[in-house]
Amino acid sequence: MNLLPSLVRFLMNFKMKLKQIGKLTILCAIAKLAVGIASLNVACGNNNAAVKPSSNNCQNIEHDRGTTEVCNQPQKIVAIGPNMLELLLALDIQPVGYADYFSLPADKFDHPSQQIPFLGERITSQPLNVGTADDPDLETIAQLQPDLILGGVASNEDEYDLLSQIAPTLLFTYAVDDKWQEQIKAIAQAFDKTELAERVIAEYSANLAQIKQTLQPIAAEYPRLLLIGSEDIGQGVQVDPYNHDSYCSELVKNLGFETVFPPNLSGQEGKGGKVSLEILPQMDTDSILIQGYNRDFNNVEVNLLEQQTAAIKKQWNDNAIAQSLSASKSDRIYFTSAYLCRALPGPIGAEIFLNQLQEQLLLSQ
Numbered sequence: 001m002n003l004l005p006s007l008v009r010f011l012m013n014f015k016m017k018l019k020q021i022g023k024l025t026i027l028c029a030i031a032k033l034a035v036g037i038a039s040l041n042v043a044c045g046n047n048n049a050a051v052k053p054s055s056n057n058c059q060n061i062e063h064d065r066g067t068t069e070v071c072n073q074p075q076k077i078v079a080i081g082p083n084m085l086e087l088l089l090a091l092d093i094q095p096v097g098y099a100d101y102f103s104l105p106a107d108k109f110d111h112p113s114q115q116i117p118f119l120g121e122r123i124t125s126q127p128l129n130v131g132t133a134d135d136p137d138l139e140t141i142a143q144l145q146p147d148l149i150l151g152g153v154a155s156n157e158d159e160y161d162l163l164s165q166i167a168p169t170l171l172f173t174y175a176v177d178d179k180w181q182e183q184i185k186a187i188a189q190a191f192d193k194t195e196l197a198e199r200v201i202a203e204y205s206a207n208l209a210q211i212k213q214t215l216q217p218i219a220a221e222y223p224r225l226l227l228i229g230s231e232d233i234g235q236g237v238q239v240d241p242y243n244h245d246s247y248c249s250e251l252v253k254n255l256g257f258e259t260v261f262p263p264n265l266s267g268q269e270g271k272g273g274k275v276s277l278e279i280l281p282q283m284d285t286d287s288i289l290i291q292g293y294n295r296d297f298n299n300v301e302v303n304l305l306e307q308q309t310a311a312i313k314k315q316w317n318d319n320a321i322a323q324s325l326s327a328s329k330s331d332r333i334y335f336t337s338a339y340l341c342r343a344l345p346g347p348i349g350a351e352i353f354l355n356q357l358q359e360q361l362l363l364s365q
């Protein structure tokens with residue numbers, strides 16, 4: 001009889017009650033009393049996964065929450081967060097469970113190309129929806145009986161001990177500065193795919209170099225590029241690189257552009273660099289790249305870039321301040337999806353973003 005799903009339900013009910021006062025140690029004590037089965041070995045305050053019998057096929061994998069022993073080659077993997085799913089897919093590994101940053105409508109991703117933003121067409125399995133990255137459904141994850149769980153430090157720190165009881169769990173920090181290259185190497189180690197990870201990194205670098213060469217004349221003629229993101233420009237815009245959740249500013253700098261930002265923005269870093277639209281005319285920029293938001297993912301098989309940016313395009317075109325900018329007058333306004341820049345800070349997201357940006361820049365010539 002598999003007691004793990006029932007155990008998870010029990011623990012999570014208590015955890016919800018205790019979370020407000022932060023009594024994780026009390027939770028662990030209750031768990032031990034409730035389980036009463038030594039073999040389950042609930043890990044309280046342990047940075048590593050539960051102890052497993054020694055095996056010649058086991059290896060210790062370092063991640064941003066500690067070191068975890070992974071035995072044999074995992075076959076059933078749960079990805080908590082699109083950044084983790086992205087790295088799995090780059091390694092040709094399919095998930096059995098997936099949690100996005102947003103609450104996606106399907107209980108089971110049986111038509112992933114229509115249900116999972118940007119990555120769905122690369123998925124050949126039919127993973128279960130296991131909640132959101134910030135609120136994963138531990139009961140469903142336990143029912144899947146995975147061999148490995150991948151998640152984020154910021155999103156899943158509180159659940160780490162419980163996740164580790166379900167399966168070996170690796171947590172990584174959200175990174176927008178090419179740290180994905182370290183992360184994919186760590187994940188590849190568990191699957192004996194180190195050479196493939198190196199090849200993914202090499203292909204990424206080669207693609208970036210090729211696009212940089214193609215766009216070099218444009219970057220030389222129009223070097224100053226402003227990156228902003230907004231769901232409603234009337235409520236202000238977030239400016240990169242002060243918005244540290246976006247990978248796109250790093251990419252455009254690697255292409256040879258100079259990212260610019262408003263004057264007197266000191267102290268705004270912690271606020272994501274959010275400023276009112278009125279400050280933009282003070283800036284000296286040749287072009288503007290706008291990251292649009294849209295939280296509707298009911299059908300991602302449509303032109304997702306257009307769907308993600310349609311509202312912000314209309315707002316921009318209807319706004320007098322936006323249309324007064326020299327970049328607007330010279331038709332050097334470009335659009336991308338904030339999801340690409342902020343949810344997929346790895347090789348697949350970079351490839352999609354770079355190809356889209358290259359297409360827009362070349363069309364404007």
